[in-house]
Amino acid sequence: xxxxxxxxxxxxxxxxxxxxxxxxxxxxxxxxxxxxxxxxxxxxxxxxxxxxxxxxxxxxxxxxxxxxxxxxxxxxxxxxxxxxxxxxxxxxxxxxxxxxxxxxxxxxxxxxxxxxxxxxxxxxxxxxxxxxxxxxxxxxxxxxxxxxxxxxxxxxxxxxxxxxxxxxxxxxxxxxxxxxxxxxxxxxxxxxxxxxxxxxxxxxxxxxxxxxxxxxxxxxxxxxxxxxxxxxxxxxxxxxxxxxxxxxxxxxxxxxxxxxxxxxxxxxxxxxxxxxxxxxxxxxxxxxxxxxxxxxxxxxxxxxxxxxxxxxxxxxxxxxxxxxxxxxxxxxxxxxxxxxxxxxxxxxxxxxxxxxxxxxxxxxxxxxxxxxxxxxxxxxxxxxxxxxxxxxxxxxxxxxxxxxxxxxxxxxxxxxxxxxxxxxxxxxxxxxx
Amino acid sequence: xxxxxxxxxxxxxxxxxxxxxxxxxxxxxxxxxxxxxxxxxxxxxxxxxxxxxxxxxxxxxxxxxxxxxxxxxxxxxxxxxxxxxxxxxxxxxxxxxxxxxxxxxxxxxxxxxxxxxxxxxxxxxxxxxxxxxxxxxxxxxxxxxxxxxxxxxxxxxxxxxxxxxxxxxxxxxxxxxxxxxxxxxxxxxxxxxxxxxxxxxxxxxxxxxxxxxxxxxxxxxxxxxxxxxxxxxxxxxxxxxxxxxxxxxxxxxxxxxxxxxxxxxxxxxxxxxxxxxxxxxxxxxxxxxxxxxxxxxxxxxxxxxx
Numbered sequence: 001x002x003x004x005x006x007x008x009x010x011x012x013x014x015x016x017x018x019x020x021x022x023x024x025x026x027x028x029x030x031x032x033x034x035x036x037x038x039x040x041x042x043x044x045x046x047x048x049x050x051x052x053x054x055x056x057x058x059x060x061x062x063x064x065x066x067x068x069x070x071x072x073x074x075x076x077x078x079x080x081x082x083x084x085x086x087x088x089x090x091x092x093x094x095x096x097x098x099x100x101x102x103x104x105x106x107x108x109x110x111x112x113x114x115x116x117x118x119x120x121x122x123x124x125x126x127x128x129x130x131x132x133x134x135x136x137x138x139x140x141x142x143x144x145x146x147x148x149x150x151x152x153x154x155x156x157x158x159x160x161x162x163x164x165x166x167x168x169x170x171x172x173x174x175x176x177x178x179x180x181x182x183x184x185x186x187x188x189x190x191x192x193x194x195x196x197x198x199x200x201x202x203x204x205x206x207x208x209x210x211x212x213x214x215x216x217x218x219x220x221x222x223x224x225x226x227x228x229x230x231x232x233x234x235x236x237x238x239x240x241x242x243x244x245x246x247x248x249x250x251x252x253x254x255x256x257x258x259x260x261x262x263x264x265x266x267x268x269x270x271x272x273x274x275x276x277x278x279x280x281x282x283x284x285x286x287x288x289x290x291x292x293x294x295x296x297x298x299x300x301x302x303x304x305x306x307x308x309x310x311x312x313x314x315x316x317x318x319x320x321x322x323x324x325x326x327x328x329x330x331x332x333x334x335x336x337x338x339x340x341x342x343x344x345x346x347x348x349x350x351x352x353x354x355x356x357x358x359x360x361x362x363x364x365x366x367x368x369x370x371x372x373x374x375x376x377x378x379x380x381x382x383x384x385x386x387x388x389x390x391x392x393x394x395x396x397x398x399x400x401x402x403x404x405x406x407x408x409x410x411x412x413x414x415x416x417x418x419x420x421x422x423x424x425x426x427x428x429x430x431x432x433x
Numbered sequence: 434x435x436x437x438x439x440x441x442x443x444x445x446x447x448x449x450x451x452x453x454x455x456x457x458x459x460x461x462x463x464x465x466x467x468x469x470x471x472x473x474x475x476x477x478x479x480x481x482x483x484x485x486x487x488x489x490x491x492x493x494x495x496x497x498x499x500x501x502x503x504x505x506x507x508x509x510x511x512x513x514x515x516x517x518x519x520x521x522x523x524x525x526x527x528x529x530x531x532x533x534x535x536x537x538x539x540x541x542x543x544x545x546x547x548x549x550x551x552x553x554x555x556x557x558x559x560x561x562x563x564x565x566x567x568x569x570x571x572x573x574x575x576x577x578x579x580x581x582x583x584x585x586x587x588x589x590x591x592x593x594x595x596x597x598x599x600x601x602x603x604x605x606x607x608x609x610x611x612x613x614x615x616x617x618x619x620x621x622x623x624x625x626x627x628x629x630x631x632x633x634x635x636x637x638x639x640x641x642x643x644x645x646x647x648x649x650x651x652x653x654x655x656x657x658x659x660x661x662x663x664x665x666x667x668x669x670x671x672x673x674x675x676x677x678x679x680x681x682x683x684x685x686x687x688x689x690x691x692x693x694x695x696x697x698x699x700x701x702x703x704x705x706x707x708x709x710x711x712x713x714x715x716x717x718x719x720x721x722x723x724x725x726x727x728x729x730x731x732x733x734x735x736x737x738x739x
Contacts, residue, residue: 061699268505283700
C-alpha cells in the first residue's frame with residue numbers, strides 16, 4: 001500500500017480549484033478594457049466642457065499656474081474644465097487603463113516619452129491641421145509626432161543634457177567646456193585633483209537612472225535601433241560601456257548615483273558635471289545652501305567622439321494630446337491656447353522655468369533674457385532626439401534590461417562585450433513581444 | 434586479607450582539592466557560556482531592534498529636518514537643523530485632512546463589512562456540514578491567489594459599468610474582496626475552538642441557530658472578530674493602487690493622497706512626506722496599542738485544537 005500525501009479526492013479538489021482559477025482568469029482577462037475597441041468615447045465633440053488630465057495638477061510648483069490657465073479659460077469661454085490628476089510615477093499606467101476604459105476625455109498632458117504608447121491605443125485625435133497654426137519650433141513639433149501623425153501639441157520642449165558647475169571648473173583651471181570625449185576625460189582628471197570628495201562627473205550608475213548611458217552610446221556611434229533592429233551589442237555600444245567603466249574604475253564617476261543623488265552632490269559643490277533636464281537648475285539650486293550656485297550652473301553640449309560630430313541629447317518635454325469624443329473641439333482650442341498664447345506661455349515660463357515650444361514664445365523678452373534657457377536651447381535642445389525605444393510599450397523594460405547589464409559591467413560582474421550582447425538580445429526579445 | 438584506609442573525619446563532607454578545582458572550572462565555564470549566550474542574545478536584540486527601529490528613527494529625523502539638510506551628502510545620522518515647520522504645514526493642508534477622513538471612512542466600513550460577512554461565512558464553514566463546503570472554503574482562499582493588478586483591471590471595468598467609480602462603495606467593496614478570505618479563515622479557526630456541546634446545550638435550551646450565533650458564539654469569538662477587523666482596517670488604510678484607480682481626488686484615501694501631494698516629477702518633498710506619514714500612522718498605532726492583545730490572540734486562536 002502506498003502512502004501518498006495526496007488522496008484521489010484531494011487531487012480532484014485541487015484540480016477543480018485550478019480549473020476554476022484558470023476559468024476565472026480567462027473571464028477576468030475577457031473583462032479587461034480593450035484599447036482597440038471604439039476609437040471614440042462616444043461623447044459630444046462639440047461640448048464646451050471637458051476634462052484636463054495632467055500630473056502637474058498635483059504638484060505644488062506647477063499647480064497654481066495651471067489652475068490659473070484653467071480658470072482664465074473657463075471665464076473667457078463660460079465653460080467648465082474638470083481637472084484630473086495622477087502622480088507622475090503612476091500616470092502612464094492610470095492613463096492606459098482609463099483611456100482604454102473610456103473614462104479619460106478631453107485634453108491630456110503627456111510626457112513625450114509616453115506619446116507613442118498612448119497613440120497606439122487609437123483614441124487620440126490627429127492634431128495636424130491645428131499644429132500648423134501654432135508657430136511651434138521644428139524640434140517641438142517633432143516631439144508631438146508619432147508615426148507621421150501629430151498627436152500632441154508641444155507645451156514645453158527641452159532636453160536632458162549635461163550641466164556644469166562653473167565654480168569648480170574655474171577652481172580646476174578649466175577655461176572652456178570640453179567638446180570631445182578625450183577633452184572631457186582630461187577635464188574630469190583635473191577635477192579629481194581638487195580632492196575634498198569631489199566627484200568630477202555625477203553620472204548615473206544606479207539601474208533606475210542608467211538609461212542616461214544611451215546618449216553616450218549614441219556619442220560613440222551606436223544607433224540603438226536601426227531599421228527595427230536593436231544595435232546594442234555593436235562595437236560602438238561596447239566602446240561606450242568600456243569607457244564608462246574606465247571612468248568608474250578611475251573614480252571619475254561614483255557608484256550608486258541616480259538623479260536625486262547627482263542633484264544632491266552638485267548642490268553641495270561636490271560634483272562638477274551631471275545630467276539633468278533643463279528644469280534641473282531650479283530643482284538643484286533650490287535644495288542647495290549655496291545661493292550662488294544657480295548662477296554657476298551652465299548648460300554644456302555633450303562632448304562628441306571626434307570634432308564635427310553632432311552632440312547627443314535626449315529630447316524631453318510635455319505635449320497636450322486630445323482624446324476623440326466628448327469635448328474634443330473645445331479641448332483642442334484649449335490646448336492650442338495653452339501652448340501658444342504668448343502671455344500664457346511667458347507667465348508659465350516665469351513660474352516654472354520650462355521653455356515654451358513656439359518660436360514667438362522663445363523670443364519673448366522674459367524668456368530671451370534668461371541666459372540659461374537660451375543657452376540650453378541653443379546648445380542642447382537643438383540637436384536633441386527622442387529615444388527610438390519610446391515607440392514600444394516595453395520601453396521601461398528595455399531601459400531596465402540595458403541598465404542592468406551596464407551595472408553588471410560597472411561592478412565587474414560582466415565584460416562589456418558580453419553584457420552589451422546580452423542587453424541587445426534582451427531588448428530585441430522585448431520588442432518582439 | 435583486605436585492608437581499607439579510613440577516611441579522616443575532618444575530610445568528610447569537604448570537597449577534595451582536585452574536585453574543588455574541577456568545580457571552579459565548571460562554574461567558570463558555565464559563567465562564560467552564560468555570558469557568551471547573553472552577549473549573543475543582546476547582540477541579536479540590538480541588531481533586530483536597529484533593523485526595526487532605524488527606519489522609524491530616520492522617518493522622524495527627516496520629518497524634523499529642513500529640505501536642505503535632508504539632501505546633505507553624506508547624510509548625517511543626527512540632524513542639526515531641526516524644524517517643526519513640516520508638521521505645522523500639515524495642519525494648513527485641507528486636502529490632506531480630507532484624505533484622512535476618507536481613509537477613516539473607507540477603512541472603518543471595510544473592517545465592519547469584512548467582519549460581518551466573514552463571521553457568517555466562517556461560522557457556516559465551521560459548524561455546518563453540507564455538500565461543497567470544503568470546496569467553497571478552498572475557493573474563498575483561491576481568490577487570494579490572483580495577482581491584484583489583474584483584479585484591478587477587472588474591478589475597474591465592473592465599477593465603471595455600474596457607474597460606481599469615484600465612490601466610497603467602490604473602495605469598500607474592492608478592499609473587502611481582499612480582506613474577506615483571510616478574515617473568513619481566521620474566524621473559522623476561532624469558531625472551530627467553540628465546543629459543539631455548547632451549541633447543543635443552547636439548542637436544548639431552545640435557542641435558534643441564529644440566536645446561538647449572536648448570543649453565545651459571537652461573544653466568545655469577539656477577540657478574533659476584533660483581530661479580523663483590525664487586519665481589514667489596516668489593509669484598507671494602507672491600500673494604494675485601488676484607492677488611486679477607483680477613486681478621484683474627492684474620494685481618495687491617504688496613500689495615493691500623500692504620493693500625489695509630495696512625490697513629483699522632479700523632486701520629492703521628503704521632510705513633509707515623512708511628517709505626514711508619521712502623523713497619519715498615529716490612528717493605526719493607537720488602534721494597535723489598545724487592540725494588540727486581541728490581534729495576537731485572534732491570529733493564533735484555532736491554531737491548536739484541544
